[in-house]
Amino acid sequence: xxxxxxxPRDEKGQHHVSEARDRVVVFDTTLRDGEQSxxxxxxxxxxxQVARALRDLGVxxxxxxxxxxxxxxxxxxxxxxxxxxxxxxxxxSRCNKGDIDASWKALQHAPRRRCHVFLATSPIHRDFxxxxxxxxxxxxxxxGVKMARERxxxxxxxxxxxxxxxxxxxxxxxxxxxxxxxxxVNIPDTVGYALPTTYAETIRHxxxxxxxxxxxxxxxxxxxxxxMAVANSLAGVMEGARQVECTINxxxxxxxxxxxxxxxxxxxxxxxxxxxxxxxRTERLYPTSRLVSQVTGLHVQRNKAIxxxxxxAHEAGIHQHGMLTHRETYEIMKPxxxxxxxxxxxLGKHSGRHALKDRLIALGYILDEAQVDKVFADFKVxxxxxxxxxxxxxxxxxxxxxxxxxxxxxxxxxxxSTTSGTGTxxxxxxxxxxxxxxxxxxxxxxxxxxxxxxxxxxxxxxxxVKLRDYQIASVSRGEDAQGEVSIEVEHPTGVYRGRALSxxxxxxxxxxxxxxxxxxxxxISPPKESEARAEMGTP
Ligand SMILES: [Zn+2]
Numbered sequence: 287x288x289x290x291x292x293x294p295r296d297e298k299g300q301h302h303v304s305e306a307r308d309r310v311v312v313f314d315t316t317l318r319d320g321e322q323s324x325x326x327x328x329x330x331x332x333x334x335q336v337a338r339a340l341r342d343l344g345v346x347x348x349x350x351x352x353x354x355x356x357x358x359x360x361x362x363x364x365x366x367x368x369x370x371x372x373x374x375x376x377x378x379s380r381c382n383k384g385d386i387d388a389s390w391k392a393l394q395h396a397p398r399r400r401c402h403v404f405l406a407t408s409p410i411h412r413d414f415x416x417x418x419x420x421x422x423x424x425x426x427x428x429x430g431v432k433m434a435r436e437r438x439x440x441x442x443x444x445x446x447x448x449x450x451x452x453x454x455x456x457x458x459x460x461x462x463x464x465x466x467x468x469x470x471v472n473i474p475d476t477v478g479y480a481l482p483t484t485y486a487e488t489i490r491h492x493x494x495x496x497x498x499x500x501x502x503x504x505x506x507x508x509x510x511x512x513x514m515a516v517a518n519s520l521a522g523v524m525e526g527a528r529q530v531e532c533t534i535n536x537x538x539x540x541x542x543x544x545x546x547x548x549x550x551x552x553x554x555x556x557x558x559x560x561x562x563x564x565x566x567r568t569e570r571l572y573p574t575s576r577l578v579s580q581v582t583g584l585h586v587q588r589n590k591a592i593x594x595x596x597x598x599a600h601e602a603g604i605h606q607h608g609m610l611t612h613r614e615t616y617e618i619m620k621p622x623x624x625x626x627x628x629x630x631x632x633l634g635k636h637s638g639r640h641a642l643k644d645r646l647i648a649l650g651y652i653l654d655e656a657q658v659d660k661v662f663a664d665f666k667v668x669x670x671x672x673x674x675x676x677x678x679x680x681x682x683x684x685x686x687x688x689x690x691x692x693x694x695x696x697x698x699x700x701x702x703s704t705t706s707g708t709g710t711x712x713x714x715x716x717x718x719x720x721x722x723x724x725x726x727x728x729x730x731x732x733x734x735x736x737x738x739x740x741x742x743x744x745x746x747x748x749x750x751v752k753l754r755d756y757q758i759a760s761v762s763r764g765e766d767a768q769g770e771v772s773i774e775v776e777h778p779t780g781v782y783r784g785r786a787l788s789x790x791x792x793x794x795x796x797x798x799x800x801x802x803x804x805x806x807x808x809x810i811s812p813p814k815e816s817e818a819r820a821e822m823g824t825p
Pocket of ligand 1: 319476509825
């Protein structure tokens with residue numbers, strides 16, 4: 287397998303060999319680093335859907351997970367690598383045999399695969415996390431790359447926390463990793479500490495001083511703690527880096543990663559200065575952004591560059607006048623370039639399956655025929671209750687319906703009723719069916735009917751939480767709009783988010799609360815999955 291810098295995609299999504307110096311490899315880590323955002327975990331079906339959208343977007347590499355982190359991660363990487371053709375599928379590994387074996391297990395049937403090994407190199411990580419001396423770091427990095435190369439043709443090495451590593455030592459580690467067989471060397475700013483000038487200096491120093499660096503691809507991976515992830519990534523590219531690691535909507539740990547859409551559009555819009563290009567089909571950016579926001583529940587801020595609701599809105603009268611006279615007065619990009627929905631197409635009772643399917647594709651959903659049938663059936667039911675069906679309604683049907691699979695659930699609602707009114711104590715009566723098949727009933731009183739429902743669910747499941755946020759929003763317009771209930775809770779094992787959709791707010795609230803409880807139940811019941819990842823740290 288050739289290294290990714292020599293295999294840009296052509297229009298048919300095929301990879302062909304070319305040595306173009308201006309081609310930047312887009313390495314998407316939405317499913318690995320992005321999924322590490324608190325509360326953003328995705329189930330298998332959702333990960334597959336995001337991976338298909340990334341393929342259609344034209345990314346070169348999809349990092350699908352960290353195989354050793356959990357059996358769920360391993361299964362997801364394996365499924366993505368076999369069901370999503372085109373991009374290289376990568377799995378993250380520490381520099382040890384167990385992790386590399388897990389990545390191999392996940393990727394052994396993949397047509398195109400990469401093992402991404404990492405080890406921290408900065409003094410603070412060496413002294414406090416790893417408790418290893420410099421020579422030991424080099425030894426382990428070399429061993430890790432060599433072990434990975436025994437099975438994988440394509441190996442990437444990351445020097446975690448590069449941006450805070452002594453330059454001389456970084457040169458040494460990177461040089462040894464290349465000698466050991468790494469084809470891509472990644473220089474992460476793991477904690478988002480760099481500035482564009484310091485990060486550019488790091489990349490420049492490596493290019494000048496590392497033997498063999500011209501034979502490999504230099505990769506950038508920047509976090510956004512100071513809001514500079516994209517600026518730093520571009521600074522690295524201007525110094526010759528030819529792979530960018532990024533995520534859709536910039537999701538990721540803490541303040542997130544560099545946002546894919548911003549990097550790609552900066553390269554396209556300012557090609558005059560940056561003089562590089564990617565294989566990304568930019569008109570798929572907006573649909574992909576919507577999809578990721580929907581499946582993770584992480585909303586995109588309205589004023590977010592490129593994909594925010596207001597990114598192309600011109601309110602000020604003087605701007606509108608300028609726009610009408612000549613678009614470029616205030617517009618550096620065209621909304622259609624990034625796939626911004628041209629008009630909110632409204633569907634209704636008489637819309638056919640074909641119209642719905644077209645709309646699903648425009649919204650970023652690549653579903654099989656059976657899945658389209660299921661959405662269409664739900665669409666017909668909704669169209670009976672609601673006159674106009676907007677894009678948001680369709681998205682909600684896909685995300686909240688069984689289309690993207692709810693995964694394993696511990697409890698489902700069998701029956702629910704509440705009483706409330708002036709002079710009565712609000713009460714809820716609820717019956718929950720467990721995965722084992724048994725049904726448990728409980729009645730509870732509360733400050734209001736919703737509070738009573740939550741209390742009854744807590745009693746049945748034995749899972750006590752602290753409610754941090756509770757919101758109801760209509761997903762589209764009109765008096766008959768569906769309401770989406772979002773809940774955020776605190777539990778000793780972490781922060782969880784749940785959502786549900788209903789035309790009845792009490793039922794929606796119960797479903798959203800149960801969504802949260804099911805997530806917690808999955809986390810606390812063995813096998814204890816992602817906890818290992820929290821202790822590991824990643825680039
Ligand atoms: Zn990262």
